Amino acid sequence: xxxxxxxxxxxxxxxxxLAGLALGDALGMPTQSMSRAAxxxxxxxxDRLLAGAPDQPIAPGLPAGTVTDxxxxxLLLARLLIEGAGHVDAMAFAHxxxxxxxxxxxRGSADLLGPxxxxxxxxxxxxxxxxxxxxxxxxxxxxxxxxxxxxAVPLPDALVDAVVAASRVTxxxxxxxxxxxxxxxxxxxxxxxxxxxxxxxxxxxAAAAGACRGHWRAGGDVAARIRWARGWVRGMxxxxxxxxxxxxxxxxVAAQESVVAAFALVEARGDDxxxxxxxxxxxxxxxxxxxxxxxxxxxxxHGAAGLPADLLDTVVRVNRxxxxxxxxxxxxxxxx
Numbered sequence: 195x196x197x198x199x200x201x202x203x204x205x206x207x208x209x210x211x212l213a214g215l216a217l218g219d220a221l222g223m224p225t226q227s228m229s230r231a232a233x234x235x236x237x238x239x240x241d242r243l244l245a246g247a248p249d250q251p252i253a254p255g256l257p258a259g260t261v262t263d264x265x266x267x268x269l270l271l272a273r274l275l276i277e278g279a280g281h282v283d284a285m286a287f288a289h290x291x292x293x294x295x296x297x298x299x300x301r302g303s304a305d306l307l308g309p310x311x312x313x314x315x316x317x318x319x320x321x322x323x324x325x326x327x328x329x330x331x332x333x334x335x336x337x338x339x340x341x342x343x344x345x346a347v348p349l350p351d352a353l354v355d356a357v358v359a360a361s362r363v364t365x366x367x368x369x370x371x372x373x374x375x376x377x378x379x380x381x382x383x384x385x386x387x388x389x390x391x392x393x394x395x396x397x398x399x400a401a402a403a404g405a406c407r408g409h410w411r412a413g414g415d416v417a418a419r420i421r422w423a424r425g426w427v428r429g430m431x432x433x434x435x436x437x438x439x440x441x442x443x444x445x446x447v448a449a450q451e452s453v454v455a456a457f458a459l460v461e462a463r464g465d466d467x468x469x470x471x472x473x474x475x476x477x478x479x480x481x482x483x484x485x486x487x488x489x490x491x492x493x494x495x496h497g498a499a500g501l502p503a504d505l506l507d508t509v510v511r512v513n514r515x516x517x518x519x520x521x522x523x524x525x526x527x528x529x530x
Contacts, residue, residue: 211384214490216513218484219262219265221243221475223482225240225475227480233481243509245258264338264482275342279527282359331365331367333449341378343357349379360374369416376420379400385528394420399417401417405417423458428462430462432473452483452484456484457491459473467492467500
């Protein structure tokens with residue numbers, strides 16, 4: 195089936211998933227790896243796209259609207275999915291990640307591969323197998339870049355298998371796969387037209403299924419934590435929500451924190467994408483990734499047309515993004 199026969203709403207939601215990811219990423223860029231108190235002292239209230247401050251630990255001096263590794267690696271995965279007709283070769287993905295990091299180093303960027311991905315690639319270079327290299331990957335790297343899988347693969351049955359294929363080389367643990375499966379399922383459900391509560395229910399189910407895959411590592415159950423967080427944050431005002439997410443759920447690179455934080459924000463502020471994303475950007479910790487995952491899920495629900503056009507236009511222009519052809523290529527896989 196040709197992509198031009200796709201329901202226009204589905205196409206807008208697919209573009210929206212990528213656009214929401216990029217917008218959240220750019221909003222969180224200047225605050226990443228800072229404490230909540232440091233964010234407030236340096237920037238005040240986050241309500242717009244901001245440049246990286248000179249003392250920003252990861253992105254000093256970057257222009258307002260610049261995206262980070264979340265968008266870069268998601269688009270890398272999207273390209274491999276499209277070129278591979280839906281199949282991601284583990285070694286090709288590893289080599290692509292190596293090239294991505296080398297390009298970042300050449301640019302003088304401090305925004306490099308995360309700890310789980312870096313360790314897995316070092317193991318691959320030492321001769322370990324793709325299934326073993328990611329045996330300790332419990333951080334959020336697979337979840338931050340998995341949005342293209344959610345666009346390309348419909349629910350229910352094939353989705354978790356596709357997440358495993360895209361994640362195993364770096365995050366081949368029940369925790370890493372569960373976290374990535376939750377994001378992919380929420381995006382897939384949104385692109386398919388599900389309402390937001392149903393999409394979040396699908397995320398819980400996919401996380402539970404993903405937890406049974408890969409290597410076991412100790413840690414909180416992602417599905418159970420998402421379910422608890424959704425129930426806890428409902429009805430909270432903005433200030434209380436910020437305290438709850440930053441102080442109790444957590445915003446570190448650990449998948450059981452940052453992925454759950456993103457879903458808590460979607461649950462509590464799902465009808466206000468900009469409010470959810472600016473809140474994520476101001477919480478400190480792994481702000482770009484929390485906001486990127488939150489933006490992907492909300493973009494898949496509201497569509498590109500439901501995101502703030504002025505901010506999105508800036509992100510597209512600053513990074514020279516062309517997201518519609520990527521979405522079309524992923525939708526073509528979905529329709530096979």
